[in-house]
Amino acid sequence: MGQEMLDIFLQFLKAFAVGGGICLIAQIIINFTDLTAGKILVYFMLAGVVLTAIGVYQPLVEFAGAGATVPISGFGYLLANGAIKGAEKGFFYAVTGSLSAASAGVTAAVVFAFIMALIFKSRTKRN
Amino acid sequence: MTGKSKENYNENYLRYIRTQDPPTQHFKNCAAAFGVGGLICCIGQFIRIMLEYAGLTGDELAGSTSVILIFLGCLLTGLGVYDRIGRYAGAGSIVPITGFANSVTSPAIEFKTEGWIYGMAAKMFTVAGAIVVFGVFSGVLVGLLYYFI
Numbered sequence: 001m002g003q004e005m006l007d008i009f010l011q012f013l014k015a016f017a018v019g020g021g022i023c024l025i026a027q028i029i030i031n032f033t034d035l036t037a038g039k040i041l042v043y044f045m046l047a048g049v050v051l052t053a054i055g056v057y058q059p060l061v062e063f064a065g066a067g068a069t070v071p072i073s074g075f076g077y078l079l080a081n082g083a084i085k086g087a088e089k090g091f092f093y094a095v096t097g098s099l100s101a102a103s104a105g106v107t108a109a110v111v112f113a114f115i116m117a118l119i120f121k122s123r124t125k126r127n
Numbered sequence: 128m129t130g131k132s133k134e135n136y137n138e139n140y141l142r143y144i145r146t147q148d149p150p151t152q153h154f155k156n157c158a159a160a161f162g163v164g165g166l167i168c169c170i171g172q173f174i175r176i177m178l179e180y181a182g183l184t185g186d187e188l189a190g191s192t193s194v195i196l197i198f199l200g201c202l203l204t205g206l207g208v209y210d211r212i213g214r215y216a217g218a219g220s221i222v223p224i225t226g227f228a229n230s231v232t233s234p235a236i237e238f239k240t241e242g243w244i245y246g247m248a249a250k251m252f253t254v255a256g257a258i259v260v261f262g263v264f265s266g267v268l269v270g271l272l273y274y275f276i
Binding site for chain 1: 151153156157159160161162163164165166167168169171172173174175176186189190191192193194196197198201202204205206217218219221222223224226227228230231232235236237239240247251253254255257258259261262263265266267269270271272273274
């Protein structure tokens, strides 16, 4: 039992360190350039796609679990991974694989955002 | 200030502005981003472990985890909590998938007043649209690359 608890603790520690590290890199980039949030999201997503394509991100996901899949680069990992898996099945799946893999995330974002827009009113931003 | 139009600004004025700006607190910023980003990933890891106990595996497990996180991100945005976290945490709240959810929900609620179709639905993808466009395009490139190599 003690060993099992230690394993779970280590999982959280790794997720915290890697996930926090990715956010830290983004914060340093924001501090030293004038990139907006949208650009940061796109660049990190593309970085995830490229790192997955060259085979660097998969070991990181196996090491850090949610620490690597929760940041937006994990969304890029999902896309690239879907495309790579699809490419083994054939040409059609090589093209459609990436969006199929990301369908859960996009669907969830659209549906939940719609529901929230139905429920909540926009509020004035308090600074 | 964007980099391109830099030379159009009066140098003296820029120098004056810089003396009035509060200095960027690099260390505080970075610590907040690291802490909050890490914490959100830990919540993700917690959801993952819970779902694993519930018997999910593979793609279903990864997909369900992000769906739950996106739901939390949307809900906190609707309640107005996420923007407050964002002011403190910067990239720590932008980069995780909850930040993606925030970037979809925030304009959806904000532009509801401009109508459901051109307001809520169209503005929903102001930021997420760019992510989906570049994501799909690069994903197809990777797929073709792996197919032909």
